[in-house]
Amino acid sequence: MSSTATDPWIRRSANPKLDRIMVSPEGVPLNVTVATAGARAGALTLDILIILGLILGVSLLGLLVLWGFESAFGDGIALEDSGPLSVVAVLWIIAVFLFRNAYFLYFELGDRAATWGKRAVGIRVAARDGGRLTAEAVIARNIIRDIELFLPLMFLTSGEADGTMTDFTAWAGFLWVLMFLLFPLFNKDRLRCGDLIAGTWVIQNVKRNLDGVVAPSAELSADPVTGKTASRYEFSDTDLSVYGEFELQTLESVLRTGTDEALATVTTSICNKIGWEPGSGDERIFLEAYYTALRAKLERGMRFGKRRKDKFSKDI
């Protein structure tokens, strides 16, 4: 199994099957997570709604202009062949064409490489090989969108409207759409046909804030020379040998976000494990001291190339 670049036993996303490594040009492996099919579908739905909204807006604007001409120059003039109607119609056709094709291009060529829909669900387009996302790639992936989505949709709706659609063609069109829509589900990188042709994929955005140091109180009372806490709590090597990295990081998340109740529960279970008598009212100080001592031990091992996954693996 190709392990992730960092701690191999940390789940980075809800579905570890979607975790990938992309090697930057500097040779540093970067962890990325492929966007889920649900996120993709959500983004697409939003984008289609936005495009429909834009088309509707332009149509209303056109009608407004025509109405303005009607009321300004008298009845009927706006509807003459060479009058403003044709100008408005030309603009309308061009605008609709642009919305359908240029909307995706414009936004995916921007710094965030994502349309409004994609931004809303927190995903973006990237080059699969870790290089630059080129304009050609963006054009290619969006041209293919036309056969995947718009053509069959138009084919179906216009056929319905004319009443010329036979059952057979309706079903054939439906199968066609289904084939392309479900394509991402049948490959592990969730590529649609356009991604395949363009050499791109869609990955999740990550935005995390830098939290403070996990155990600040332990540090105030620490002895800088030995790196050990010189406070009320002294842990022996046996006390620290019961847990591994998984437990350490669980403890970290409790310290970062946990309620007082959670702190008390964790304190009790740690004390039971190492055979101490759990006190009360001092849980945070105790846990921070234990966390710091455990992390110091595990990191020391790490520097010598020894790691301990969790409490079930061998002590270092």
Add this chain to the structure above:
Amino acid sequence: MASMALDPTMEQAIETAALKSDRFRLEREADWIRLEEIVTKMEKGKARRLSDEDVLALPTLYRTLLSSLSIARENSLDAGLIDYLEGLALRSYFLVYGTQTSFGRWLKGFFGGGWSQAIRDIKLDIWIALFVMIAGTLIGYVLVAGDSDWYYALVPGNFADTRVPGATEAALRETLFSTKEHDGLGVFAAYLFSNNAQVAILAFALGFAFAVPSILLLIHNMALLGAMLWVFAQRGLTVEFVGWLSIHGTTELFAILLAGAAGIHVGRSIAFPGSKSHLTAASDAGKRAALVMAGVVIMLICAGLLEGFARQLINDTGLRYLVGGAMLTFWLVYFFVFGRNRTGANP
């Protein structure tokens, strides 16, 4: 290192940090936070408001961050910190290696040789598409010549109003040199463009399925043309019909030829990837073909304008040939002569 800029309380915090990995973090976090501020601004599209120092510092800060990340992965068990560094590294990576061509610069490279180069790259596929199109025209002509009922099967209803087998010469001539309907030409042109662009995009995009649908589409469209040609040839109007067609057709058919060739190029690369993997071959061919397709859309805009305005306004067969021939010469010179001596210059 940034430690020179640290204030005394910070230095004290580093001194007293219990863990080496926390000390490592406290020494460097000022740089990370500065990078994060730059990245956030750029992501919000406020890159212009960045100071010159910040812009210059971005690559350095990015590389510093990558090295911090590598060290942290091997030395620190602070999961929150590593998560933060991973996320920031990815965000700044996308900005440092983002789409750096602005749209204007890309356009300049595209017209200044990138487009012609892409077309010369798929020369073989253009020959294939040309062969297919000529074959399609011949098929249409021969089929209708053999049995004129084929005409109704090949030509959709809205074209076949008066242009049907057995129509009189006068009626056919009327369709070629009609002076009516000058009004609403703009709408017609815009509609034609939108419609043709969709056909061209289809011809390209269908190449995905090993090029077979692209070829079928080309044959079908050209068979329609061949069938019409037969109808006009029956009444001795071949020269006039070709003139009527050539005024925009040299541009439009060329565009459809290129779109089909681009589709065939992609399909061929997927079917026969050579020494590359199927996926790499597909994406290389797809990017090359996408350039051609961007050009095809531009050609179709020209063709739509010519069809909507020039064809109805110029009613002389000689002039029509002149315009059509001039357009064809222009495209050929631009694609196959222009920018030749530039060897592999990347746009």
